[in-house]
Amino acid sequence: MKLHDSAIGAVMVIFGAWIVYSASGFPRLTGQPIGPGTFPVVLGTLCTLGGLVLFVSGLRRGDGTLVTLHPGxxxxxxxxxxxxxxxxxxxxxxxxxxxxxxxxxxxxxxxxxxxxxxxxxxxxxxxxxxxxxxxxxxxxxxxxxxxxxxxxxxx
Structure with a gap:
């Protein structure tokens, strides 16, 4: 089974945005510029950006089918x-x-x-x-x- 790149990209954008939203509410440490939410926010942002790139490239290619099921x-x-x-x-x-x-x-x-x-x-x-x-x-x-x-x- 092969999923279209735009579908996978959309899932990655939603997942990355959810991570950023959840981790941005983590409490900040006093006197520290980096807190417990920094690493998840960075990873969530990278996931969102990568998903956006994948989504756009999938739309540009424009195969049309979202799911292709291999005969095997x-x-x-x-x-x-x-x-x-x-x-x-x-x-x-x-x-x-x-x-x-x-x-x-x-x-x-x-x-x-x-x-x-x-x-x-x-x-x-x-x-x-x-x-x-x-x-x-x-x-x-x-x-x-x-x-x-x-x-x-x-x-």
Whole structure:
């Protein structure tokens, strides 16, 4: 799917303006020229200006179609993969504390690999290894409290 540049630019202008509006209300620090709202206002302004440039260039080109759907996305297996991604993520979010990140994330990633045609066992091992490495890095080094769930004794 391809969105027209003017549509993406309009969204960026709205988003950047919202950031500038929200961050401009942040309290000022006494005696400091730079406060907590300075960085978000600068980024919001850049986002707004970039969106404006993208919007104008999209209008100049004038393709006419706002959304172009690639024929490959109309295949049933790709739609099933998208459904699995959304449903699996919702199911994992609902049972996150019980199942845990290592098991739930590995099952979801392996199911997505299998649904997208990656049927070799190495892909399943890669999914399990990747999720376990991410879990260890986040919990040990960054101190993110991810639940281990049913694998509590191993992690």
């Amino acid at each position: 996305w109309q295949k049933s297996d790709r739609l099933a993969t998208i459904g699995l991604m959304i449903g699996g993520t919702a199911l994992l979010a609902a049972s996150f504390e019980t199942v845990g990140f290592p098991l739930g994330g590995s099952l979801l990633l392996a199911a997505l690999f299998l649904a997208s045609g990656r049927r070799h066992p190495a892909w399943v091992l890669m999914a399990v290894g990747f999720v376990c490495i991410v879990h260890v890095l986040l919990t040990r080094f960054l101190q993110v409290p991810l639940p281990a769930g049913v694998l509590k004794g191993l992690f």
